[in-house]
Amino acid sequence: EVVRFSEDLKVPQIGWNGIHELKSPLFQGISEHEYIYLVHSYYAPLSEETIAVSDYGGAYSAALARDNFYGVQFHPEKSGKAGAQILANFLKI
Numbered sequence: 069e070v071v072r073f074s075e076d077l078k079v080p081q082i083g084w085n086g087i088h089e090l091k092s093p094l095f096q097g098i099s100e101h102e103y104i105y106l107v108h109s110y111y112a113p114l115s116e117e118t119i120a121v122s123d124y125g126g127a128y129s130a131a132l133a134r135d136n137f138y139g140v141q142f143h144p145e146k147s148g149k150a151g152a153q154i155l156a157n158f159l160k161i
Contacts, residue, residue: 070110077125080109085122087130087142092119094131094138094157102150104130104142111141136161 073079086101104122111128114121122130122141131140138158144151 070112072110074125080107081124082107087120087122089121092133093161096157097153098150105146106142
């Protein structure tokens with residue numbers, strides 16, 4: 069389930085945000101609070117599958133994993149060095 073950001077926030081959210089609470093080999097070599105690039109109007113709430121958290125009007129799932137499926141809310145291809153590392157890590161999983 070995804071939820072639209074509150075009308076009190078600028079939507080879509082466009083720009084750089086930090087990620088934290090990194091819980092997967094997907095983020096090997098990535099520092100807590102590393103900045104990633106986002107363009108979105110909806111978010112996935114925190115859940116058991118959350119492997120990274122970001123904040124915009126509250127905490128939400130920046131990345132999720134279940135079994136061998138991974139999903140990220142951000143654009144790794146536009147997230148510079150950190151995004152390149154995440155893509156490289158994905159290929160190793």
